[in-house]
Amino acid sequence: MSKSIKIRKGLDIRIKGDAERSSTEVPLSSTYAIKPTDFHGLIPKLLKRVGDPVKAGTIIFQDKYREDIKYVSPVSGKIQEVKRGAKRKILEVIIEADKEISYEAGNPVDVASLDRETAKEALLASGLWPFIKMRPIDVVANYTDTPKSIFISGFDSSPLAPDYDYLLYTRDKEFQAGIDVLNKLTDGNVNLQLRAKGGTDAAFTQAKKVVANKVSGPHPSGNVGPQIHQIDPINKGEVVWTVNAQDVAIIGRCLLTGRYDASKLVALTGSEATNRKYYKVIIGANASDVLNGNCNTDNVRYISGNVLTGSQIESDGYIGFYDSQLTVVPEGNEHKFFLTKGWLEPGFKKLSNNSAYPSKIFGPKKFDVDTNLNGEERAFVVTGEYEKVFPFDIYPVHLIKSVMVNDIDSMEKLGIYEVAPEDFALCEFVCTSKINSQEIVREGLDVIHKECM
Amino acid sequence: MKFLRNIFDNAHAKLNKSEKTKKLFPLVDSVDTLMFTPNHTTTGGAHIRDGIDLKRTMMFVILALIPCLLFGMYNVGLQHDLANSTVEWSGVDQFLYGLMKVLPFIVVSYAAGLGVEFIFAIKNGHAVQEGYLVSGMLIPLIMPIDTPLWMVAVSVVFAVVIGKEVFGGTGMNILNVALTARAFLFFAHPTSMSGNNVWISGFKELKGSGNLVDGVSGATPLGDLASFTQDQPAYSSLNEFIDKGHSFVEAMWGLYPGSIGESSVFPIMLGAIFLLITGIASWRVMTSFFVGGLVMALIMNQFAGENAYMQLPAIHQLMYGGFLFGMVFMITDPVTAAQTSKGKYFYGFLAGFLGILIRVVNPAYPEGIMLAILIANVFAPLIDHMVISTNIKRRLKRVKTA
Numbered sequence: 001m002s003k004s005i006k007i008r009k010g011l012d013i014r015i016k017g018d019a020e021r022s023s024t025e026v027p028l029s030s031t032y033a034i035k036p037t038d039f040h041g042l043i044p045k046l047l048k049r050v051g052d053p054v055k056a057g058t059i060i061f062q063d064k065y066r067e068d069i070k071y072v073s074p075v076s077g078k079i080q081e082v083k084r085g086a087k088r089k090i091l092e093v094i095i096e097a098d099k100e101i102s103y104e105a106g107n108p109v110d111v112a113s114l115d116r117e118t119a120k121e122a123l124l125a126s127g128l129w130p131f132i133k134m135r136p137i138d139v140v141a142n143y144t145d146t147p148k149s150i151f152i153s154g155f156d157s158s159p160l161a162p163d164y165d166y167l168l169y170t171r172d173k174e175f176q177a178g179i180d181v182l183n184k185l186t187d188g189n190v191n192l193q194l195r196a197k198g199g200t201d202a203a204f205t206q207a208k209k210v211v212a213n214k215v216s217g218p219h220p221s222g223n224v225g226p227q228i229h230q231i232d233p234i235n236k237g238e239v240v241w242t243v244n245a246q247d248v249a250i251i252g253r254c255l256l257t258g259r260y261d262a263s264k265l266v267a268l269t270g271s272e273a274t275n276r277k278y279y280k281v282i283i284g285a286n287a288s289d290v291l292n293g294n295c296n297t298d299n300v301r302y303i304s305g306n307v308l309t310g311s312q313i314e315s316d317g318y319i320g321f322y323d324s325q326l327t328v329v330p331e332g333n334e335h336k337f338f339l340t341k342g343w344l345e346p347g348f349k350k351l352s353n354n355s356a357y358p359s360k361i362f363g364p365k366k367f368d369v370d371t372n373l374n375g376e377e378r379a380f381v382v383t384g385e386y387e388k389v390f391p392f393d394i395y396p397v398h399l400i401k402s403v404m405v406n407d408i409d410s411m412e413k414l415g416i417y418e419v420a421p422e423d424f425a426l427c428e429f430v431c432t433s434k435i436n437s438q439e440i441v442r443e444g445l446d447v448i449h450k451e452c453m
Numbered sequence: 454m455k456f457l458r459n460i461f462d463n464a465h466a467k468l469n470k471s472e473k474t475k476k477l478f479p480l481v482d483s484v485d486t487l488m489f490t491p492n493h494t495t496t497g498g499a500h501i502r503d504g505i506d507l508k509r510t511m512m513f514v515i516l517a518l519i520p521c522l523l524f525g526m527y528n529v530g531l532q533h534d535l536a537n538s539t540v541e542w543s544g545v546d547q548f549l550y551g552l553m554k555v556l557p558f559i560v561v562s563y564a565a566g567l568g569v570e571f572i573f574a575i576k577n578g579h580a581v582q583e584g585y586l587v588s589g590m591l592i593p594l595i596m597p598i599d600t601p602l603w604m605v606a607v608s609v610v611f612a613v614v615i616g617k618e619v620f621g622g623t624g625m626n627i628l629n630v631a632l633t634a635r636a637f638l639f640f641a642h643p644t645s646m647s648g649n650n651v652w653i654s655g656f657k658e659l660k661g662s663g664n665l666v667d668g669v670s671g672a673t674p675l676g677d678l679a680s681f682t683q684d685q686p687a688y689s690s691l692n693e694f695i696d697k698g699h700s701f702v703e704a705m706w707g708l709y710p711g712s713i714g715e716s717s718v719f720p721i722m723l724g725a726i727f728l729l730i731t732g733i734a735s736w737r738v739m740t741s742f743f744v745g746g747l748v749m750a751l752i753m754n755q756f757a758g759e760n761a762y763m764q765l766p767a768i769h770q771l772m773y774g775g776f777l778f779g780m781v782f783m784i785t786d787p788v789t790a791a792q793t794s795k796g797k798y799f800y801g802f803l804a805g806f807l808g809i810l811i812r813v814v815n816p817a818y819p820e821g822i823m824l825a826i827l828i829a830n831v832f833a834p835l836i837d838h839m840v841i842s843t844n845i846k847r848r849l850k851r852v853k854t855a
Contacts, residue, residue, distance in 0.1 A: 015501070161503075235852045307500045329500065335489040337454045343492035343508045350504035356513055357504055357731035373493040375506025376486060378582060379624030382510060384735060393848065395793060395841055413845045423528040428499045432507055433624070438498040 004196065005218030009391040011353050011426055013159040015307070016366045019267040020164050022110075023278035032075050032284040033083075033092040038436070041139050041449065044071065044090055046082065052338045054077045054309030057104035057127060057260030059325050060093055068143055070137055071181060074262040074283045090316065095284075103259035108244070111180045116146075119184035128254055130321070131247040132182075135228060135240045137449045138420035142238045146409070147241040149188035149232050152179075152248055153205045155195045157222030158306040158425075162267035162324050165201035166278065167246045172203040177252030182243065183209050193227045203249070216346035217391070225423035226391045234418050246324050250283075266319060267390070270303075270328035271368060272296040281319065287326060290314045295328045301371050302325040308425035309438070322382070332372025343375065347453065353430045376431040386437075389426040392418065395425055399402060400437050403444030408451055455466040460484045472618050475637030479574040483581040510733055511583040517727045518782065525713040526551035529598050532710050533654045536669045554654050555713060558593035561602045565609040566592075573618050582624030584630070584788075585613065591631035591782060594714025594777065595823075596638075597651040603641055608634040628830045629789045632823050639823070647819070649676055652710035673711045674699055675774045675812070681761040691761040693768075694805040706773040715778035725781040734785035737797040742780045745805025746771050753813050762813055775810060775822040783822075796836040803836075804829035 030351045044061035048054060056072040063069040073095055080096040083238060109122050120143050123129045134141040141147070155164050168175055182190050187212040194200050196216035198376055204212075215221045224242045234240055243251070254260055262283040268276050268290055275294040287302060303310035304320040307327055311320060321327065336342040347357035351367040354360065359367070386396040394415035402410035419437040428437045464481045481646045487508070493504060504704060530547030542550070566585045574581045592609060601835075612634035617626040633743065639646045649672040650656050659665040672680070677687040677694060688694040698709075707717030715721075716815060728734035748768065750767035757763035784804050785789065791800035804825050811821025 013501075233851055234850075235848075301494075301500060303500055310500065312500070328501075331494055333492045333494050335458055335459075335492050338488055338490060338508075340454070341574040342488075343506050344512060347504060351501070354503060354505040356509055356728065359504075369501045371494040371500050372490070372502070373495055374490060374502050374504050375508065376491060376493065377581060378507050379622070381507055381584070381624045381788055382786045383790065384794060384797075387794060393844065395844060396793065398837075398841060414841070415848060425499050429501065430503045430505075432503075432505050432510055434502065434506065436496075436498045 001209050002213050003231055004214040005227070006196075007215060007221040007226055007230075007391045009388055010218035010226075011326075011389045011430070012218040013308075013351070013429070014366050014367050015159050015271070015351065017269050017271040017273060017276060017329075019162065019276045019278060020270050021163060022277070023166075023265060023280055025280045026285070026289045028075070028097055028101070028282075029286045029289040031080060031286055032077075032282065033094045034073065034284050035092050035318060035321065036061070036071075036090050037092075038321040039071075041446070046081050046090070046093070048093075049262050050079050050082060051252055054095060055104045056101050056262070057106065059127065061090075062097075063140075063164045066142070068124045069129050069140060069282040070124065072104075074260070076100075094318075095247055101282075103261070106258040106260075108258040111177050111184075114181065114184055116184050117153070119181050122255065123181065123251070126254060127260060128251045129431075131243055131251055132185075133242050135222060135224070135234055135242060135420060137445050137453065138422075139449070141241050142239075145239045147186050147188070148238045148358075150182050150186050150241045150243065151224045151228055151231075152182075152190065152192045152243055152245055153222050153224050153227060153246055154192050154200065154212075155222045156257055156306075156324075157219035157309055159219070160269035160325070160327060161222070162265075162269075162278070163304060164245050166198060167265050167324060168201050168203040168249055170203075171249045171253075172206055173251040174252035174256060175203045176207060177207070177256050178243075178248035178250075179207055179210055179252070181251060181255060182241075182248070185241070187230070191227070191231055193222075193223075193231075202244075219266060220391065220423065220426060223422060225420055229392050230420055236412060236417055238417075244322060244324070245324070264324065266323070266324050267325045268291060268294060268328075269325060270295075270307075272300045272328040272330055273326075275419050283319075283321060284395050285319050286316060287313055288321055289324055290319075291301075291315055291328070296371075299331045299333070300328050301331050303329065303375055307369070308421045308429060315429070330370040330372030332374075334372075336372070336433070354385070354432070373434055375432075375434050377435060380433055380435070382432040385430050385432060386427040386450040389430055390423070392423070394418065396424065398439075398441075399444075400424075400435070400440050403440050403447075406447065411448060412452070416441075416444055416448055457488060461489070468483075476575055476578075479578070480571060481578050483571075483574070485599050486580065487660060494550045496623045507583045511586045513731050513733050514709050514728065514782070515590050517724035517733075518587075518594065518714070518738075520716075520723040521594055521714040521778070522555070522590070523770055523811065524596060524603075524717050524720040525715075526555050528708060528711075528716060529554050529654050529713060531708060532652070536656060536666055536671070537659055537664055538666045539664050547631055550654075551656070555593060556596055557602055557733055558596060558600075558605060558713070559590070561605050562592045562609055563589040565606040566613050569610055569613040569618070573622065577622075579622075581845050582623035584617070584626075588612070588630040588634075591696055592634050594640045595631060595712050595778070597646060598640065598654045598713055599656060601644050604638055604645060606644065608638045615786075628827055629783055629786050632783060632827055632830075633822055636827060642675055647738055652676075652712075673819065674704070674772070675819040676766065678762045678773075686761070691764050694761070701769050701772070701826075704769060708770075712778075718777055721777045721781050725797045728781065728785070734781065735787070735790065737794060738785050738790055738801040739780055741798045741801030742784050742805040743771070745802035745807075746776055746780075746809045747805075748802075748821075749806045749809035750813075753809065770809065770813075774820045776805075779808070779822040779826055783826050784829070790834060791833045791836045793837050793840040795842040796833070799836050799840075805831060 043064040045064040055076040076095040083092040132141040192210040196214040273295040305323040399414040424437040529551035616633035705718040753763040808822040808825035
């Protein structure tokens with residue numbers, strides 16, 4: 001049964017710097033990296049050493065505790081460096097790429113002939129499994145679980161988000177193959193959520209064997225969190241899997257061709273980027289391939305992902321595994337005099353969801369923003385502001401407080417199983433007290449993961 | 454701006470030189486962050502943040518209080534003029550007199566309160582938080598004008614230390630800080646906080662020197678109303694009370710004795726409109742508080758009988774005393790209010806309902822709003838607990854129906 005849901009609470013953050021709908025192929029870069037830090041909670045077990053030759057699809061490391069989950073090289077070449085951080089934690093495995101990609105030998109898979117076990121094996125062996133994430137906890141899915149349903153969001157509502165219709169344009173067959181294999185993994189539905197209004201690409205509208213739901217409303221309507229909450233909420237003990245739409249197509253393509261071809265479109269966005277459009281890269285590409293010559297480099301922040309949930313990278317860092325977006329915004333590391341630019345300015349141009357700034361009504365259509373915190377961290381004082389942008393039947397502040405005091409029983413009761421850090425991104429944005437709620441929710445999920453699952 | 458910036462940067466550099474002066478960091482930092490939004494950038498989580506911060510929120514409440522403050526100053530002068538047979542002042546003179554009387558309250562309130570905050574900030578090594586900015590302005594406005602300044606200082610220190618800092622500072626307190634200060638004075642020094650002698654500036658001196666204008670009792674309208682329940686009422690009937698300067702419109706103007714900032718409806722409404730438009734105060738709490746008070750006042754009307762106090766029309770009743778001031782500036786304090794949207798309705802209603810009940814039924818306190826709000830503060834966590842329990846049960850139910 002397809003549903004039509006309306007998200008009432010939320011906020012569309014209108015900032016400058018969206019990407020135009022055209023794309024360029026980026027020439028193969030010299031280095032690629034696969035970053036264990038992209039997969040929360042992963043402890044990798046390296047299978048290759050520095051200097052070892054690899055092909056695209058060669059297993060580089062596996063999950064230490066779930067050894068069947070393999071992580072593979074996106075390109076061919078040789079391992080150049082294993083970058084480690086504190087306590088020798090592996091941060092990046094950097095691969096020096098060949099001029100031309102050669103792939104691990106593999107055969108096209110006939111998706112229709114697979115059953116659940118063989119489908120799982122196919123995905124695990126080819127390194128496609130990490131594309132599948134699970135709720136609760138929001139980490140790479142457990143292959144021993146059978147999810148009650150699988151969710152794919154057909155659009156992204158976050159600020160400056162890439163247009164999924166464009167990402168999947170002419171990729172109908174790959175997308176369908178991805179859906180077909182996901183269907184093998186669950187007894188329930190594969191839910192595909194589409195925007196209620198506006199054009200939707202044939203890849204979405206023609207997709208079969210999915211339950212297509214219509215979603216309307218402001219961000220975070222495009223996040224799977226609120227979609228799951230409305231359509232098939234997670235109770236304790238239940239598991240739902242989620243996959244990004246573009247990653248579904250990658251899964252489909254790799255199965256259809258039998259080789260690990262991890263190319264995808266990445267949108268370059270943000271007010272400090274100049275050539276804002278889509279770039280065709282391979283997963284793990286060096287951001288400098290996209291950024292070079294295409295953005296202002298003076299005092300800016302490079303983000304792999306969007307401004308709400310992305311991770312900060314260096315200008316020559318690597319694009320995150322799940323990200324389809326690079327954002328460049330100005331750093332806000334300057335003191336601002338309180339009457340002209342600071343906390344008591346008239347505020348006709350300052351981005352805010354609070355009526356204490358007239359910009360809420362009289363502001364420009366698109367705002368300039370920087371990374372200034374616009375204040376200092378405080379205890380919770382103002383109430384009711386999280387609830388305005390949090391479309392769950394859950395009390396967000398109380399959930400966060402239960403995590404702060406590490407009260408597992410309360411966390412469970414208050415709904416920690418239904419949320420992921422990204423669901424709190426807007427709460428974090430609007431917070432008067434500047435509390436890092438995404439970080440807190442992640443801590444809570446880690447505790448739950450360790451103690452209760 | 455650069456000049457100012459350099460001063461702060463130099464001060465920080467000097468303080469950081471030795472361990473001893475480092476402790477004073479919160480002092481300089483607090484002034485610095487008042488003048489400049491700091492250069493902190495986001496680390497982890499969302500990379501961009503809303504322009505709002507606690508300083509702006511608090512400052513907007515203070516802005517909303519300014520009409521009440523200005524009116525209060527004028528009214529202090531006016532009441533003194535009306536009671537003093539030796540002076541004949543113009544409106545400007547009255548305002549200036551009030552200014553000279555009220556200003557020391559504000560100075561003492563901020564000096565004592567921020568002094569305590571600074572001590573705790575240095576002791577705990579955190580920045581001074583903004584909570585007291587609002588409390589420091591509220592406290593003078595809810596005091597009778599003849600309260601000795603040392604009492605103001607003592608009550609402020611009590612309220613900040615016992616009411617707030619022992620719980621962990623701004624955002625952690627259970628009771629409204631400004632009302633804690635008032636309640637402390639009310640019970641510790643009742644003769645300076647109630648009766649008929651404290652509401653007009655210099656009333657006792659005027660009485661002593663015989664310069665008091667004939668017929669000025671110094672009582673607030675609520676004091677007069679409360680006297681109906683005692684042996685010697687100030688007026689023979691409710692109609693006489695209303696005819697002699699207490700009509701509904703006169704009640705709205707509020708040109709009668711009372712706490713400094715609370716008597717007139719118009720400046721309070723200006724503040725209310727400002728707070729509601731800017732979204733700083735919760736309309737849920739405000740409306741439910743008003744409805745709560747109105748319901749109780751209507752109930753009183755039904756059971757009035759011979760009691761003239763209870764006969765006072767419900768809306769008229771609400772114009773007096775601290776009801777509206779409490780509705781706009783006290784009950785809306787987000788820290789001590791219920792935090793859930795549904796809970797806010799119950800919370801506001803409870804406070805308004807109890808406020809009028811205490812005021813009318815209990816002859817010992819001519820004003821009940823302060824106590825009612827403090828009681829509601831105590832009940833707020835319980836209200837939230839019940840609201841959240843229903844939410845938890847609702848989500849547990851999903852499992853059974855699914």
